[in-house]
Amino acid sequence: MPLLLGGALPPPPPPPAGRSNKSVLRMKLRALICELPKASAQSAALWMAGDALCQKLEAVREGGHGHGHGQPGRGHGHGGVDVRGYDFRRTGVNGIYGGVFLGPLGHFWYYALDTTVNRALPGGTAARKIGAKLAADLGLFGPFHLAAFLAWTAAASATHPRATISAGADGEEHGGGGGGGIWAAVKTSIGKDFTSALLVDTFYWLPVQAFNFAVMPVSKQLLFMNAACVVDAAFLSWLGSHSGALGSLWKELLGTTRKETGAGAQIEKEGIKRW
Numbered sequence: 001m002p003l004l005l006g007g008a009l010p011p012p013p014p015p016p017a018g019r020s021n022k023s024v025l026r027m028k029l030r031a032l033i034c035e036l037p038k039a040s041a042q043s044a045a046l047w048m049a050g051d052a053l054c055q056k057l058e059a060v061r062e063g064g065h066g067h068g069h070g071q072p073g074r075g076h077g078h079g080g081v082d083v084r085g086y087d088f089r090r091t092g093v094n095g096i097y098g099g100v101f102l103g104p105l106g107h108f109w110y111y112a113l114d115t116t117v118n119r120a121l122p123g124g125t126a127a128r129k130i131g132a133k134l135a136a137d138l139g140l141f142g143p144f145h146l147a148a149f150l151a152w153t154a155a156a157s158a159t160h161p162r163a164t165i166s167a168g169a170d171g172e173e174h175g176g177g178g179g180g181g182i183w184a185a186v187k188t189s190i191g192k193d194f195t196s197a198l199l200v201d202t203f204y205w206l207p208v209q210a211f212n213f214a215v216m217p218v219s220k221q222l223l224f225m226n227a228a229c230v231v232d233a234a235f236l237s238w239l240g241s242h243s244g245a246l247g248s249l250w251k252e253l254l255g256t257t258r259k260e261t262g263a264g265a266q267i268e269k270e271g272i273k274r275w
Contacts, residue, residue: 107222
């Protein structure tokens with residue numbers, strides 16, 4: 001295009017929109033990766049704190065004898081751990097889950113969730129966006145995280161050599177470690193505990209995550225979730241070492257395990273008698 005004498009040069013064309021968006025995406029991804037070690041460390045520490053809290057409450061409730069600390073024994077004190085002491089292996093199992101799995105997954109999940117919801121609802125109100133995030137978090141992330149935790153603790157129990165020894169000694173399986181291998185232990189744990197634990201988890205996380213999405217910035221949402229996870233980790237740690245107890249408790253509360261006998265109705269308490 002010819003220029004008029006004395007005329008100014010035309011402005012350079014703007015960069016293509018796609019290239020600019022990709023550059024921004026790469027920058028965000030690099031920032032997320034740089035923050036990953038910190039998120040993993042925070043998650044590991046808080047999950048270990050949750051298990052420590054759980055073991056402390058168990059010890060207080062059991063009169064300080066510490067029954068139920070043996071992760072491989074699923075609450076029966078097996079696994080080569082002194083039943084009167086602290087189960088460091090169980091704390092390590094929970095810490096590894098938080099630091100290696102949940103921390104990295106949650107770190108990327110909250111940023112991806114915020115980006116996806118904002119793109120899907122560009123003109124949506126804050127209430128609609130919070131509702132969409134809650135639906136995705138409680139309907140997708142929550143069940144997946146719970147199933148992964150149950151599978152991880154069941155596998156950790158089944159692979160402990162002392163679990164197999166104890167099962168062979170008394171003729172019963174503790175935590176799935178005595179027969180059937182890891183896969184059988186995982187199926188048993190999820191089958192016993194998933195539904196009842198998901199109900200409890202949903203009632204707990206619904207108000208917590210509503211506050212998280214409404215008030216906390218995206219960069220702080222994983223930290224807030226991990227802080228709230230101390231309570232959830234304590235609950236799941238207890239659940240992982242007392243397989244089937246929560247389901248039995250639900251049945252007792254709902255009155256579904258009453259037996260008709262000559263003396264009247266009798267409530268089964270087999271699943272929670274040790275707790």
